[in-house]
Amino acid sequence: MKTIVVGGGASGMISAIFQARNGNEVTLIEKNEKLGKKLYITGKGRCNLTNHCSPEEVLFNVVSNPKFLMGAVNTFSPSDVMSFFEEIGLTLKTERGNRVFPVSDKSSDVIKVLERELNRLNVNVNFNETAKSLIVDGNRIIGIITDKNEYFADKVIVATGGLSYPSTGSTGDGYTFAKTVGHAVTSLYPSLCGINLKGSDFKELQGLTLKNVKVSLYDGNKPYYEEQGEMLFTHYGVSGPLILTGSALTARHKQNGVKLLIDFKPALSQKQLDQRILRDFQSANNKELKNVLIELLPKTAIPLIIKRANVSEYKKVSIITSEERARLVYALKNCEFEVESLRGYNEAVITSGGISVKEINPKTMESKLISGLYFVGEVLDVDAFTGGFNLQIAFSTGYLAGIQ
Ligand SMILES: Cc1cc2nc3c(=O)[nH]c(=O)nc-3n(C[C@H](O)[C@H](O)[C@H](O)COP(=O)(O)OP(=O)(O)OC[C@H]3O[C@@H](n4cnc5c(N)ncnc54)[C@H](O)[C@@H]3O)c2cc1C
Structure with missing residues (x-):
C-alpha cells in the first residue's frame, strides 16, 4: 500500500513512522528544507514533548474537543509517547508540572531520533516540495498534486499544522485542502499568546x-x-x-x-x-x-x-x-x-479552531467524507493548554492515522 504524508512536523513524522512500520511504502512531503522546523523552537528550544500524566489529565488540559481526543490519547498515551522516544534512542527527564524534556535539553535531538527512524524505515522524504491539492475520485482519495509532481496513493495523511508561527511552514494549507473536498473548518484564532x-x-x-x-x-x-x-x-x-x-x-x-x-x-x-x-x-x-x-x-x-x-x-x-x-x-x-x-499568529503558540472534528472518525482520524484521507495534529479543531499537551495531541492523532 502507498501512503503520502503531507507535512514533516510532529504529527506527520509519527504517522509516517507507524505507516512504514506497518509495511507501507511511505512518502513524506515537506515544504521546508528540513523536518520539524516548529518542533525545533518548542519549549524554548528544549521541546516539552509531553506531560507525564494519565490520559484523563491530558484530556482535562484540552481546551477544544477533549471528547473527540479520548480514543487517540488513550491509544497513544503520554507513557506510550515516552516509551516510543526512549525506544528510538532519546533519553527523557520529567520536570516540574510533569513536563517531559529530552535529557540533553535540545529539541534538535527529538528531531534527530525521528529523522533516524524515518531513514531506518526507508520513508522517502521529499524536501522543498509543497502540496497544492488533493486528488479525489468520487469519495475516495487517490493522491495529491504538489508544486513539483503528481503522486498516486491509497492513503493521504494531512499533517500540515495550523497558522501560528507561519515562518516554520505552518501556513494553514490543510484547511484549504479540507474545504475543497467538502470539510467544514471552524473559525480560527491565535491562542496561547x-x-x-x-x-x-x-x-x-x-x-x-x-x-x-x-x-x-x-x-x-x-x-x-x-x-x-x-x-x-x-x-x-x-x-x-x-x-x-x-x-x-x-x-x-x-x-x-x-x-x-x-x-x-x-x-x-x-x-x-x-x-x-x-x-x-x-x-x-x-x-x-x-x-x-x-x-x-x-x-x-x-x-x-x-x-x-x-x-x-x-x-x-x-x-x-x-x-x-x-x-x-x-x-x-x-x-x-x-x-x-x-x-497575532506570529506570536501564538497554537491555533484554536480547525477542521471540524464532527466529520473525522475519532478512532482512526480518517475523514468521514473521503475514504483514505486522514487529518492529524494542529490542523484539526483541537488545542490544549501549555505543558506538553499540544505535542501529545499531535503524537496521539498522528499515531492513530499511522497504524491504519
Ligand atoms: C514557539 C512555540 C513553542 C511551542 N512549544 C511547545 C511545547 O513545548 N510543547 C508542546 O506540547 N507544544 C508546543 N508548541 C505547539 C506544538 O509545536 C504544535 O502543537 C505542534 O508542532 C503541532 O504539530 P503538527 O504536526 O500538527 O504541525 P507542525 O509541527 O506545525 O508541522 C506542520 C508541517 O507541515 C508542513 N507543511 C505545511 N503545509 C505544507 C504543504 N502544503 N506541503 C508540504 N508541507 C507542508 C510545515 O512546513 C510543517 O513542517 C509550541 C509551538 C510554538 C509555536
Missing part, C-alpha cells in the same frame, strides 16, 4: 514580572477564568504563563468587552490587606505614601496603584484616612484593564 490591552497606563509597568498574583478574565459579571501564578507586562499589554492560559479560553469564546483583573495580594482578604497596610502606615509614621508602599508592591507598580486609588503619592501616611486606605485596598485587589485583542 499575549493579550493587547486598551489604554496606555499599563505601559508604565512594561517589563514588570509579577509572581503569585491572581488574574481574572471577565465577560460580563462572572469571571470565565481565574488563576493564581505568574504574569508580566509588555509594551502591548500582558503575557506570561497566566495570560497564555487565559488567552486559550478567550480565543474562540470572547474578545469584545473582556476585562482583565489583577489581584496583587490574593493571599489576603480585603480586611487582612487593610490591616496589613494600616500596620505598615503606623510603623512608617511620617513617610510619604509612595515610599511606604514599597513594602507591599514592586516599585514600578506603585504610581499606577496610587493613581487608581486617587490618593496623592506625596501624602504622609499618618494622615491617610480609612476611606483612602479602602480605595488603596480596592485598587490592589481589583486592578482592572480592558482587553483589546489577542496577539
Whole structure:
C-alpha cells in the first residue's frame, strides 16, 4: 500500500513512522528544507514533548474537543509517547508540572531520533516540495498534486499544522485542502499568546514580572477564568504563563468587552490587606505614601496603584484616612484593564479552531467524507493548554492515522 504524508512536523513524522512500520511504502512531503522546523523552537528550544500524566489529565488540559481526543490519547498515551522516544534512542527527564524534556535539553535531538527512524524505515522524504491539492475520485482519495509532481496513493495523511508561527511552514494549507473536498473548518484564532490591552497606563509597568498574583478574565459579571501564578507586562499589554492560559479560553469564546483583573495580594482578604497596610502606615509614621508602599508592591507598580486609588503619592501616611486606605485596598485587589485583542499568529503558540472534528472518525482520524484521507495534529479543531499537551495531541492523532 502507498501512503503520502503531507507535512514533516510532529504529527506527520509519527504517522509516517507507524505507516512504514506497518509495511507501507511511505512518502513524506515537506515544504521546508528540513523536518520539524516548529518542533525545533518548542519549549524554548528544549521541546516539552509531553506531560507525564494519565490520559484523563491530558484530556482535562484540552481546551477544544477533549471528547473527540479520548480514543487517540488513550491509544497513544503520554507513557506510550515516552516509551516510543526512549525506544528510538532519546533519553527523557520529567520536570516540574510533569513536563517531559529530552535529557540533553535540545529539541534538535527529538528531531534527530525521528529523522533516524524515518531513514531506518526507508520513508522517502521529499524536501522543498509543497502540496497544492488533493486528488479525489468520487469519495475516495487517490493522491495529491504538489508544486513539483503528481503522486498516486491509497492513503493521504494531512499533517500540515495550523497558522501560528507561519515562518516554520505552518501556513494553514490543510484547511484549504479540507474545504475543497467538502470539510467544514471552524473559525480560527491565535491562542496561547499575549493579550493587547486598551489604554496606555499599563505601559508604565512594561517589563514588570509579577509572581503569585491572581488574574481574572471577565465577560460580563462572572469571571470565565481565574488563576493564581505568574504574569508580566509588555509594551502591548500582558503575557506570561497566566495570560497564555487565559488567552486559550478567550480565543474562540470572547474578545469584545473582556476585562482583565489583577489581584496583587490574593493571599489576603480585603480586611487582612487593610490591616496589613494600616500596620505598615503606623510603623512608617511620617513617610510619604509612595515610599511606604514599597513594602507591599514592586516599585514600578506603585504610581499606577496610587493613581487608581486617587490618593496623592506625596501624602504622609499618618494622615491617610480609612476611606483612602479602602480605595488603596480596592485598587490592589481589583486592578482592572480592558482587553483589546489577542496577539497575532506570529506570536501564538497554537491555533484554536480547525477542521471540524464532527466529520473525522475519532478512532482512526480518517475523514468521514473521503475514504483514505486522514487529518492529524494542529490542523484539526483541537488545542490544549501549555505543558506538553499540544505535542501529545499531535503524537496521539498522528499515531492513530499511522497504524491504519
Ligand atoms: C514557539 C512555540 C513553542 C511551542 N512549544 C511547545 C511545547 O513545548 N510543547 C508542546 O506540547 N507544544 C508546543 N508548541 C505547539 C506544538 O509545536 C504544535 O502543537 C505542534 O508542532 C503541532 O504539530 P503538527 O504536526 O500538527 O504541525 P507542525 O509541527 O506545525 O508541522 C506542520 C508541517 O507541515 C508542513 N507543511 C505545511 N503545509 C505544507 C504543504 N502544503 N506541503 C508540504 N508541507 C507542508 C510545515 O512546513 C510543517 O513542517 C509550541 C509551538 C510554538 C509555536
